[in-house]
Amino acid sequence: MDSAERILQQLRQRGERITIQRRMVIEALCEDCDHLTINDIQKQMESRGYELDEATIYRILQWLKAAEVISQTDLGARGIVYELIGTKRHHHLVCLNCHAVIELDDSFADQLREQVRHEHDFEPRVDHLAIFGWCAQCRAAKAATKN
Ligand SMILES: [Zn+2]
Ligand SMILES: [Zn+2]
Structure with missing residues (x-):
C-alpha cells in the first residue's frame, strides 16, 4: 500500500x-x-x-x-x-544570513519535550522545529570584516 x-x-x-x-x-x-x-x-x-x-x-x-x-x-x-x-522526523537550524538549512535528528528535541511535560504539565508536539541563528561560516565572515 x-x-x-x-x-x-x-x-x-x-x-x-x-x-x-x-x-x-x-x-x-x-x-x-x-x-x-x-x-x-x-x-x-x-x-x-x-x-x-x-x-x-x-x-x-x-x-x-x-x-x-x-x-x-x-x-x-x-x-x-x-x-x-511520518517520513523522517527531524528539525532544522536556519542561518539568518546565508539561509543555509542544517538538518538535526529528532533526538535533539527529546530533552525539550521532557522539560515541557514536567515543568509546564503540557504535552508538546514538537514535529519540525526551525531554530534561526548564525552559521559558523557567516560568523567567521562577520568577525573578519570587523578587523
Ligand atoms: Zn525539515
Ligand atoms: Zn550562514
Missing part, C-alpha cells in the same frame, strides 16, 4: 471525512516527500490536472496538521513549509 492510501485509511478509521479535495492534497504531499510550500503543492496538483485555490489548500493543510499527519514550519527565506510527519 502506498503512503497516501495508508494515510487515508488512518484518517477514515479515526472518523475523518475524506473529500476528493482532501485526497488530492494528501496525494500531492506523498508524491514529493519533502518540504513543500502551498505553491509547491498547488503546482504538483496542477501537473496532475487538478486545480485548487490557495485558501482551500491552506484549510486542508490545517486539518492535516490538527490530525497530526503533517508538520508546519516557517523556514524563513524558504517560507512556510509542510511535510509529512
